[in-house]
Amino acid sequence: MGLTNDDKFPTTPKPKYIPYSKANDSLTACANPIELDLAKEFAGKTVVITAVPGAFTPTCTEQHIPDYLKNLEKFKAKGVSKIVVLSANDPFVMAAWGKALGYKDEENYIVFATDPLAKISSELGDSYVADLSSAGFGVRTARYAALVVDGEISFLENEDSLGFTEISSAKNLLDRI
Amino acid sequence: MPYTPDSNVKHLTSLEELNDLISIRDKLTVVDFHAPWCGPCRAFEPVFEEIAEKVPEIQFAKVNIEVAKDIALRYKVASLPTFIYFKNGKKVDISVGVGGNRLFHLIKLNTGLDISTRIVKKMDRNQIE
Numbered sequence: 001m002g003l004t005n006d007d008k009f010p011t012t013p014k015p016k017y018i019p020y021s022k023a024n025d026s027l028t029a030c031a032n033p034i035e036l037d038l039a040k041e042f043a044g045k046t047v048v049i050t051a052v053p054g055a056f057t058p059t060c061t062e063q064h065i066p067d068y069l070k071n072l073e074k075f076k077a078k079g080v081s082k083i084v085v086l087s088a089n090d091p092f093v094m095a096a097w098g099k100a101l102g103y104k105d106e107e108n109y110i111v112f113a114t115d116p117l118a119k120i121s122s123e124l125g126d127s128y129v130a131d132l133s134s135a136g137f138g139v140r141t142a143r144y145a146a147l148v149v150d151g152e153i154s155f156l157e158n159e160d161s162l163g164f165t166e167i168s169s170a171k172n173l174l175d176r177i
Numbered sequence: 178m179p180y181t182p183d184s185n186v187k188h189l190t191s192l193e194e195l196n197d198l199i200s201i202r203d204k205l206t207v208v209d210f211h212a213p214w215c216g217p218c219r220a221f222e223p224v225f226e227e228i229a230e231k232v233p234e235i236q237f238a239k240v241n242i243e244v245a246k247d248i249a250l251r252y253k254v255a256s257l258p259t260f261i262y263f264k265n266g267k268k269v270d271i272s273v274g275v276g277g278n279r280l281f282h283l284i285k286l287n288t289g290l291d292i293s294t295r296i297v298k299k300m301d302r303n304q305i306e
Binding site (some may be wrong): 027 | 244249275
């Protein structure tokens, strides 16, 4: 059981994130996590959602997200209005990770947001969450990628055993738009 | 609305209170969005108090985003402090962070007043850590 093409991508609970801003990068301001209104982001637009088991973990940091960051202009050219990276981490970790990966653009075209307790991912189906409790991590999101067009799933697939393959690669998503 | 006798800064606790304040015509209202855990906000507090005391031509207010959650949600405040400038019920300007005298600059832009000469206090840098 799980969601598939033409089903609506869940819009609650709302992910939280800290949009990048130069003020947050200095000591003159504190970051305050705000909600990402997925319903509003989805309406009439094409959005890429990708989930990773953990910010700063090796595969996610070294391969998965850098692949997307290299292709931002290609996503824009294909009409994707936003890329949302989800993980079951807290919003401060996600924001720091985005900066560590090198994304420092106030446009916030790609946002690094939380999937609180992997609740959104669990609505997609059992294979979209990963119980990493035995590793001390708790419940996390699996690695997956989705294309959401006007709120409906047009592509959704997860990776087997959390690895990064062409399934969640930028190229695969770009080919399907 | 809470009233602190020695302060000219109004502490807003609801969207209704904010809307009432900014509806006063032709006066600029500067609202400081802050939180108790934010170092830069605490460092700036004495300066903001002095400005409110010495610039009666402008209305000054503060919103603690932990207390007035409806206001924080409405204005999607993602950095603290955030200063939102209102005139005739509408948001006319916004600045984020405490650096660079931006507050003075935007007050001048929106009212023509140069208040920098009235203000003596500087930020307490120890609070920022």
